[in-house]
Amino acid sequence: MATLCKPAVSVPEHVITMEETLDLARSLHKDHPQLPLALRLIGNTGVTQRHIVQPIEETLRHPGFQERNELYEAEAKARVPAVVRAALGHAELRAADIDMIVYVSCTGFMMPSLTAWLINTMGFPSHTRQVPIAQLGCAAGGAAINRAHDFCLAYPDANVLIVACEFCSLCYQPTDLGVGSLLSNGLFGDAVAAAVVRGHGGTGIKVERNHSHLVPDTEDWIAYSVRETGFHFLLDKRVPKTMEPLAPALHEIARAHGWNASGLDFYIIHAGGPRILDDLSHFLEVPPEAFRFSRATLTEYGNIASAVVLDAVRRLFDEGGVRDGARGMLAGFGPGITAEMCLGSWVTAPVVASSLNIRRVVGYRPRAAQPALRGAR
Template sequence: MVTLCKPAVSVPEYVITMEETLDLARSRHAGHPQLPLALRLIANTGVNQRHLVRPIEETLEHPGFQERNEVYEAEAKARVPAVVKEALANAGLAPADIDMIVYVSCTGFMMPSLTAWMINTMGFPSHTRQMPIAQLGCAAGGAAVNRAHDFCTAYPDANVLIVACEFCSLCYQPTDLGVGSLLSNGLFGDAVASAVVRGRGGTGIALERNDSHLVPDTEDWIAYSVRATGFHFLLDKRVPGTMEPLAPALRTLAGRHGWDAGDLDFYIIHAGGPRILDDLSHYLEVPPESFRFSRSTLTEYGNIASAVVLDAVRRLFDEGGLREGARGILAGFGPGITAEMCLGRWTTGDTAPAPSLDTRRIVGYTPHPTPVRTVA
């Protein structure tokens, strides 16, 4: 039984409130012809506050793509380890028990990936698989869970660590003045999240089925334009209406599993904005309260990209979990337009520590033979 255990989530110490965001928009874009529309859209996001990896004064400056990316790398290395250690403790595992690390992020670039640095510095075995995912945006949180599910299904003794590191504020572009860009400036926040998917044992969501769905001809609805100044986020005005084509994909996935997507016990949904959740409530015919975990993430942290679904799962745990066997769906949405979806049941399975490396099978690993030396 493949189980998504309790995630760990950390947000940076610098905070900007909704009122401060609106005041900044008014002062910096006083002559913008569509400022009233942008202010109204930002206010309607329901985001009370967001956390930033740098003080707002530094965030509003643009020292160049190189320096921005250097900040991304330094902050990732400073903030990821504590979150990973908490996630491992939540799952009752140690670094030596991990067979693959899935690292997702769309707000900075490193090669080698941060996974290599983690293996070298945090005690993960040198044979740990690395799966960095950089171009699925907000959908990557769901994709990480699904790829971990796939791996643990193929290798039932395996354990997978997921890390989502998103510093959206480092993508702020002061010269992007379209309404979509102004809205994004008031919507996205920074966070680091991590969770373990165990191949055996663990308390959490026992993953049963996953799927992906791409809405045709929507590649330009959510995109990056990569320029000398870095990543420029492009958000089409049609994006808020994406639940009309995506809700049927959720129903199809559930139906293939013999479930009704409108009659489940929990919903972990990427909170790109309030309309996403409102429309999904309408199309699936479920009460708005069903999306309370996602709404809480949006209200307290803003849209934290790939980390949203992990934070929403954490909130489910913090509420006390669910009865054994309670059914639910997890879904992340992002560029493409892409949906990464999975179904699972709540389980309070055994959380006994995994076998030590000298007794458990290391999935797919063949030790390199030790050279035999001969003495002439």
């Protein structure tokens, strides 16, 4: 049994509201011929605020790709450890209990991956497997859960740590003036999230089946153009319509498991934008309320890329979880167009721990989160 335990999520202390975003667009792009369209699209995202790692004045300044990537590394090392410690605490495990770290991020680059730094500085065993995923974009949150599930199927006693670190604001490109780029400037936010998938024990979502699906001939719908100034985000106007070809894949994974995708108890869906959730509500024939966790993430944090699904799971926990045996679906969507999906049932760990769990948690004392981090929970 592989159980996704409660995630920990942290957002930076700098905040930009929707009103401030629209005012900036009006002042920076007052002569843009499609400004009214861009303003309407940004306003329709439903995002009320976003968190960013720098004040907006610094975010709008482009010092060059090298300096931005150095900032990415510094911010990741400053912010990730506290979130990891919180996630380990939620799972009642120690760093020494982790067998693999899956690190997902599409907003900066490090080699070796941050996984090596985490192993060296946080007490993870030197034999911990490292799986950095950099090119699945927003789908990587779902992919990380699925790869953790795969690993626990192969090694049933294993525990996997998932870390999603996304500083989307560091990819702002002032010279990109397409409507898709202007929209992304008002949609994406920054966040760090972490969660543990336990091979045995734990309270959360017991993952039972996972699946991937690629929509043919859509590689250029969501993409990066890598230039001297860094990552330039490319967003095709057809992306909001991708739920029509993806919904059958969601129905198929449920049917293969003997479930009905329209009759599940909870849904954790990547909130790329309100159109994605509205269309999926239609194609899955479920009420809009079914996606309340994803909508809350979008409203309060914006699109935080691979961290969205972990934050939505965190909100499910914060609501009190669901009854034991409740069935649900988790799905992340991203470049490709790629869908990473899984099905799982809610399970509550017994009050009296098994001998295996006692071995794992004895002596564990979680350290407090760093006070400089905002929103870690």
